[in-house]
Amino acid sequence: MRSSAIAVSGLRKAYGDKVVLDGIDFDVAAGSVFSLLGPNGAGKTTTVNVLTTLMKADAGTVRIAGHDVASATKEVRRVIGVTGQFAAVDELLSGRENLRLMADLKRVRPGDQVVTELLERFDLVESADKMAATYSGGMRRKLDLAMTLVGAPQIIFLDEPTTGLDPRSRRTMWGIVRELVADGTTIFLTTQYLEEADQLADRIAVLDQGHLVAQGTPEELKRQVPGTHVRLRFADLYELDEAARVLAGATRDDEELILRVPSDGESKSLLGLLSRLDEHMINAKEFSVHTPDLDDVFLALTGRAGTERTERTERTSEEAIAR
Numbered sequence: 001m002r003s004s005a006i007a008v009s010g011l012r013k014a015y016g017d018k019v020v021l022d023g024i025d026f027d028v029a030a031g032s033v034f035s036l037l038g039p040n041g042a043g044k045t046t047t048v049n050v051l052t053t054l055m056k057a058d059a060g061t062v063r064i065a066g067h068d069v070a071s072a073t074k075e076v077r078r079v080i081g082v083t084g085q086f087a088a089v090d091e092l093l094s095g096r097e098n099l100r101l102m103a104d105l106k107r108v109r110p111g112d113q114v115v116t117e118l119l120e121r122f123d124l125v126e127s128a129d130k131m132a133a134t135y136s137g138g139m140r141r142k143l144d145l146a147m148t149l150v151g152a153p154q155i156i157f158l159d160e161p162t163t164g165l166d167p168r169s170r171r172t173m174w175g176i177v178r179e180l181v182a183d184g185t186t187i188f189l190t191t192q193y194l195e196e197a198d199q200l201a202d203r204i205a206v207l208d209q210g211h212l213v214a215q216g217t218p219e220e221l222k223r224q225v226p227g228t229h230v231r232l233r234f235a236d237l238y239e240l241d242e243a244a245r246v247l248a249g250a251t252r253d254d255e256e257l258i259l260r261v262p263s264d265g266e267s268k269s270l271l272g273l274l275s276r277l278d279e280h281m282i283n284a285k286e287f288s289v290h291t292p293d294l295d296d297v298f299l300a301l302t303g304r305a306g307t308e309r310t311e312r313t314e315r316t317s318e319e320a321i322a323r
């Protein structure tokens with residue numbers, strides 16, 4: 001069995017009378033990616049702050065590489081790297097100077113060599129001597145992460161590393177995370193993006209209103225929600241009624257005019273389903289086969305949609321209004 005890089009037990013934290021973490025427990029195996037998933041304000045940054053010694057917990061214990069965060073702050077700081085939502089990058093320095101400063105602070109030798117390697121690894125060589133203020137958001141995040149890697153920490157905390165990044169920069173970040181894990185680094189990643197956790201994490205914990213409402217591998221979490229189904233959208237309630245009568249075992253959403261029909265998703269079953277609708281002269285406006293994803297998990301666990309879906313829905317309705 002792999003040793004534990006992070007062990008959290010009974011962690012509690014409140015701001016005044018607002019309880020943000022209400023006794024949470026989890027364990028992260030060394031060399032794995034653990035993702036803490038939760039909507040805005042769920043307490044992800046608070047968790048990172050406690051785990052990285054920046055904030056004291058009200059109760060509970062946290063061990064990082066075996067060291068207690070409350071009593072062995074120095075030892076903990078020696079083995080971790082932290083990339084926060086608010087980048088530690090000094091805008092008035094160049095990328096190279098920022099890295100050099102970090103290498104000096106951490107007394108990493110030979111500093112120049114480490115800096116050159118990181119600039120190359122993060123594809124920042126061309127802009128290395130430009131002021132960081134001129135960098136794009138994606139470049140700044142890369143520089144921030146490169147600075148975190150100076151001194152090769154065993155355990156890295158990434159607090160929403162891709163929030164606000166375009167899809168291409170997000171994928172670059174994912175690639176870097178995968179490389180780090182391949183080298184044996186442990187990653188603690190917070191994210192609002194279900195897809196990100198699904199892509200990167202060995203284990204996921206879902207934080208909601210102070211509690212971890214689920215923990216497991218992405219596959220285990222997906223198993224907690226209804227399986228593959230066909231989703232049909234109709235023009236009006238009359239068509240929905242008709243379809244619901246014809247297709248046994250379907251569940252309906254009257255507001256959205258949607259019918260969900262359990263299915264294995266194979267072409268033969270789909271053809272059968274469509275033929276039945278056609279025989280009864282029922283037309284579906286939309287037709288899709290849906291395999292459960294982490295969005296469904298979040299919805300099933302918390303009764304609310306995940307952030308990505310909320311954004312997507314808002315965008316769709318804005319687009320609809322614009323049209």
Ligand SMILES: Nc1ncnc2c1ncn2[C@@H]1O[C@H](COP(=O)(O)OP(=O)(O)OP(=O)(O)O)[C@@H](O)[C@H]1O
Binds near residue numbers: 020044045192
């Ligand atoms: N220093 C503070 N004093 C009072 N309340 C705070 C403080 N820091 C955070 N909070 C509140 O605690 C809750 C959790 O905040 P936290 O930043 O940990 O959430 P988060 O999951 O990281 O959210 P986000 O995705 O928006 O970064 C929020 O409601 C926040 O407003």
